[in-house]
Amino acid sequence: MASPCATSAPEAALGVLPRSDGSAKYSHAGYTVTASVNGPIEAQRKDENPYEAFVDVIVRPAAGVGGTRERHLESILQSSLSHIILIKNFPRCLIQIVLQIEDTPENDYVNTKLVQASLNFAIMPALFQTAVLALLSAGVPMRATAAATAVAVVPQDGVKKTVVDPSPRDIEIAQSVHVLAFTSHGELLLAESEGDFTVKEWDGIYETAKKTCCHSTPAKDGMEMVLDEEASAGPDMRHFLRSTMESKVAADLYWK
Amino acid sequence: MPREVEPSLNEKQFVLQALQENLRLDGREIDQYRPLELTFGDQYGVADVTLGKTRVLAKASAEVTVPYTDRPLDGIFTIATELSPMTSPAFELNRPTETEVLLSRLLEKTVRRSNALDTESLCLIAGQKCWSVRVDVHVLSHDGNLIDAACFAVVAALRHFRKPDTSMEGGVLTVYTPAEREPVPLSWLHSPFCITWSFFGDQGEIALLDATWVEEQIRVASCTISLNRHGEICQIAKLGGTPVDAVALLQCSGVALTKAKEFSTYLDGKLAEDTKKRNKGGLLAELSAENDR
Amino acid sequence: MATANSRPTVLPGDEIDPSLIPQSKNKPLRLGPGLRHIPPNTILPTVAGQLITLPHKSSMWVEYNSNRYTPTASDLIIGTILRSGPDFYYVSLSPYTASATLPHLSFEGATKKTRPQLVPGSLVYARVTLANKHMDPELECASASTGKADGLGPLTGGMVFDVSLGFARRLLMGRSRQEGKVEVLELLGGDEGKLSFETAVGRNGKVWVGSENTKTVVIVGRALKETDEKGLGVEAQRKLVRRLVKETR
Numbered sequence: 001m002a003s004p005c006a007t008s009a010p011e012a013a014l015g016v017l018p019r020s021d022g023s024a025k026y027s028h029a030g031y032t033v034t035a036s037v038n039g040p041i042e043a044q045r046k047d048e049n050p051y052e053a054f055v056d057v058i059v060r061p062a063a064g065v066g067g068t069r070e071r072h073l074e075s076i077l078q079s080s081l082s083h084i085i086l087i088k089n090f091p092r093c094l095i096q097i098v099l100q101i102e103d104t105p106e107n108d109y110v111n112t113k114l115v116q117a118s119l120n121f122a123i124m125p126a127l128f129q130t131a132v133l134a135l136l137s138a139g140v141p142m143r144a145t146a147a148a149t150a151v152a153v154v155p156q157d158g159v160k161k162t163v164v165d166p167s168p169r170d171i172e173i174a175q176s177v178h179v180l181a182f183t184s185h186g187e188l189l190l191a192e193s194e195g196d197f198t199v200k201e202w203d204g205i206y207e208t209a210k211k212t213c214c215h216s217t218p219a220k221d222g223m224e225m226v227l228d229e230e231a232s233a234g235p236d237m238r239h240f241l242r243s244t245m246e247s248k249v250a251a252d253l254y255w256k
Numbered sequence: 257m258p259r260e261v262e263p264s265l266n267e268k269q270f271v272l273q274a275l276q277e278n279l280r281l282d283g284r285e286i287d288q289y290r291p292l293e294l295t296f297g298d299q300y301g302v303a304d305v306t307l308g309k310t311r312v313l314a315k316a317s318a319e320v321t322v323p324y325t326d327r328p329l330d331g332i333f334t335i336a337t338e339l340s341p342m343t344s345p346a347f348e349l350n351r352p353t354e355t356e357v358l359l360s361r362l363l364e365k366t367v368r369r370s371n372a373l374d375t376e377s378l379c380l381i382a383g384q385k386c387w388s389v390r391v392d393v394h395v396l397s398h399d400g401n402l403i404d405a406a407c408f409a410v411v412a413a414l415r416h417f418r419k420p421d422t423s424m425e426g427g428v429l430t431v432y433t434p435a436e437r438e439p440v441p442l443s444w445l446h447s448p449f450c451i452t453w454s455f456f457g458d459q460g461e462i463a464l465l466d467a468t469w470v471e472e473q474i475r476v477a478s479c480t481i482s483l484n485r486h487g488e489i490c491q492i493a494k495l496g497g498t499p500v501d502a503v504a505l506l507q508c509s510g511v512a513l514t515k516a517k518e519f520s521t522y523l524d525g526k527l528a529e530d531t532k533k534r535n536k537g538g539l540l541a542e543l544s545a546e547n548d549r
Numbered sequence: 550m551a552t553a554n555s556r557p558t559v560l561p562g563d564e565i566d567p568s569l570i571p572q573s574k575n576k577p578l579r580l581g582p583g584l585r586h587i588p589p590n591t592i593l594p595t596v597a598g599q600l601i602t603l604p605h606k607s608s609m610w611v612e613y614n615s616n617r618y619t620p621t622a623s624d625l626i627i628g629t630i631l632r633s634g635p636d637f638y639y640v641s642l643s644p645y646t647a648s649a650t651l652p653h654l655s656f657e658g659a660t661k662k663t664r665p666q667l668v669p670g671s672l673v674y675a676r677v678t679l680a681n682k683h684m685d686p687e688l689e690c691a692s693a694s695t696g697k698a699d700g701l702g703p704l705t706g707g708m709v710f711d712v713s714l715g716f717a718r719r720l721l722m723g724r725s726r727q728e729g730k731v732e733v734l735e736l737l738g739g740d741e742g743k744l745s746f747e748t749a750v751g752r753n754g755k756v757w758v759g760s761e762n763t764k765t766v767v768i769v770g771r772a773l774k775e776t777d778e779k780g781l782g783v784e785a786q787r788k789l790v791r792r793l794v795k796e797t798r
Contacts, residue, residue, distance in 0.1 A: 100342060
């Protein structure tokens with residue numbers, strides 16, 4: 001099975017699960033995730049917080065049972081999503097987000113190992129993005145929208161190349177892999193890194209990720225994106241998010 | 257745990273009243289299934305089944321492991337069904353509800369115990385290495401009749417799945433990666449399907465197929481018949497509830513056979529369609545070793 | 550007719566064009582659902598939807614569709630009685646949320662001896678009197694000032710159907726035919742369907758349909774659900790009603 005091109009455009013569909021308050025299916029760079037959002041609903045006694053809502057994130061792998069890796073991803077997602085959801089509006093309530101991983105890009109050079117379903121670090125942007133889309137679909141009040149992307153530093157021919165949306169092969173040989181998320185106000189929401197890297201490298205990765213997540217839509221003609229020689233320009237996440245939501249709103253309000 | 261919502265009295269009384277007049281809320285016939293749709297994923301072994309608003313995703317996977325000590329000549333085959341809050345906020349992880357236990361048991365009996373998958377063919381080296389095939393069932397949306405949809409998804413996923421090719425040379429086992437050799441299908445013996453009947457009324461006199469969530473809350477009994485298109489019954493489960501007339505039950509199994517044949521034809525058609533899509537110039541048709549049973 | 554720019558699609562946290570905000574000298578600006586105010590001067594959307602502004606009423610809100618109801622005061626809702634307490638009924642407005650309270654005596658002409666005895670599972674058409682984020686919502690079935698029910702109270706028989714919140718809002722609009730573009734109910738009761746039935750619409754996404762004829766209720770329910778789920782326009786609604794009436798005749 002050929003792994004899809006890493007720079008293929010992301011795709012999203014909203015409202016795919018008819019029984020959830022909000023849902024989204026998102027696929028990009030070989031990852032497909034379906035998310036459901038329910039809430040605000042009543043929280044259990046043990047999770048009840050008298051001042052704000054409790055955001056519960058559950059990550060389910062496609063095959064095998066979830067392990068420590070999934071819990072780790074859940075806690076990262078929970079803290080970043082709690083920042084953009086207006087949790088102070090719903091004390092003692094629960095916002096439940098379930099992320100079901102459906103597809104991950106296959107590495108044809110390795111046979112998959114099941115029992116230790118160690119999740120690829122690079123699935124985090126897909127998980128994050130699907131969660132944000134599902135929250136928008138559910139109409140859960142938020143402070144801002146957000147976009148995430150993965151960047152890897154891959155040694156190629158002796159030179160370190162920055163790759164946006166790395167393939168599994170890239171990740172295997174990468175020196176470091178980073179996941180960053182930015183809000184629509186340009187603030188850094190999430191930054192997780194694995195591997196060896198210098199602070200200077202991280203600064204460069206920060207700039208690359210910010211460009212991917214926070215492109216402003218080109219307003220004037222003739223203003224072209226200058227392709228950095230080192231970094232391959234990834235998809236424009238912010239524009240993608242906006243156009244997806246615009247079609248959803250237009251469909252909802254078809255009657256106006 | 258947030259309580260499961262119960263329908264109001266008005267709803268319960270109305271649905272029963274309508275059924276007594278032979279009317280279903282969505283205008284279906286008594287023995288009509290909701291539109292069934294099956295999509296395969298890009299990877300082998302992923303089947304997405306939609307039955308009205310119920311959606312089930314099944315994923316089959318395999319890895320090499322050590323066989324059980326009491327069964328050295330058999331491979332391992334497990335079906336995992338864990339309902340999550342995605343199905344409905346009433347379900348919690350790690351706290352199996354009755355629905356979950358029943359679903360898991362019925363799938364066990366239907367697919368595993370009936371030997372739909374030949375576990376002996378999963379053995380690689382007797383007593384040392386064998387394939388462990390695992391099907392994960394994810395219920396994405398619950399609007400009734402999880403059992404039928406889940407069974408269909410499991411069967412579709414297993415028939416669609418390809419495991420890596422292996423070869424034995426002088427006692428040394430080589431497992432090829434998908435890049436080295438094209439994966440091969442599983443040794444499949446027969447395709448069982450579950451058909452669930454729901455009964456209503458004081459004597460369970462009204463029977464219908466493919467209940468929606470609302471209808472499931474009101475039913476007084478249910479009977480799941482698992483069979484394949486040849487009419488071979490794998491199991492019949494009627495777990496408690498109002499007693500139902502035996503003759504009615506026989507009639508139900510007759511209709512169930514018709515439905516099973518319909519499912520079988522549909523599944524075969526979808527698999528053929530998928531093979532054609534992936535087929536590169538007829539090569540795969542030559543290499544296929546699929547048992548045409 | 551509003552141009553696209555005056556009713557922009559907004560996402561949470563988007564900046565609002567200051568020229569769109571109604572500037573009125575004597576009327577204070579009223580913010581509807583989907584907007585939040587950060588003192589002193591910032592107004593930000595909190596959901597994805599279409600920003601609507603009414604300069605002559607000095608109000609603005611975000612129009613969007615969702616499925617989870619958040620109780621708001623003076624909304625009419627259809628609730629299910631969960632159980633009876635010493636002085637209140639506990640009523641469920643939507644699944645898995647906290648229950649609302651409805652006083653036993655909040656019905657027209659009710660006294661301790663002659664109040665309606667509602668069993669768990671009954672449906673009531675009520676108005677929300679109190680709703681804030683810190684407390685469980687409170688309901689009434691008779692106006693506190695006049696004591697009259699105005700159509701509120703227990704709903705017997707019939708069937709209740711779930712619809713999206715946006716659709717319920719359209720049904721409740723004063724002139725649902727013109728503003729909400731929902732004609733199904735008129736069509737079904739009028740020349741096309743000639744069916745006789747009554748309805749009650751709850752802001753929490755529930756529509757109760759009552760009729761002597763079971764088939765009528767089923768047809769009305771199917772018409773409402775299909776219009777909502779498939780997003781049918783007026784012409785398509787007409788065709789739908791014709792098809793349903795023909796199918797079941």
